[in-house]
Amino acid sequence: MSKALQNVAFQDDGLIQYKAEVMLRIFEKDVMPLIGGRAKAMIVTTSRVAGLRYFQIIKEKLKRVARTTRRFMPFRFRPSETNAAISEHAVNELKDVS
Secondary structure (H helix, E strand, O other): OHHHHHHHHHOOHHHHHHHHHHHHHHHHHHHOOHHHHOOOOOOOOOOHHHHHHHHHHHHHHHHHOOOOOOOOOOOEEOOOOOOOOEEHHHHOOOOOOO
16 A cells, blocks of 8 residues: 555656756756756656656746756656557657658
8 A cells, every 4th residue: 555655646746846846946056057067867757657747847847948958758658547659759859760
């Protein structure tokens, strides 16, 4: 039961929203200025679904403040809710090179 509640809590949109805001503030204040403004960060999540939500929320927040920061989320999975394939090309708006 404890593990199930923990998983639900880690995927809560409100909690992810708050944590994403804190992560962005810390990154902009303490990390981004390092190594000539070329510093990077990685967010590790408890699941791919949570990772996708962090990515979407951070991407939206960066759009609102007109940041040119490049974002990339590497993964491929099928969420059990929709069973629709989600790929890094689609999420990162990458063009297929064929």
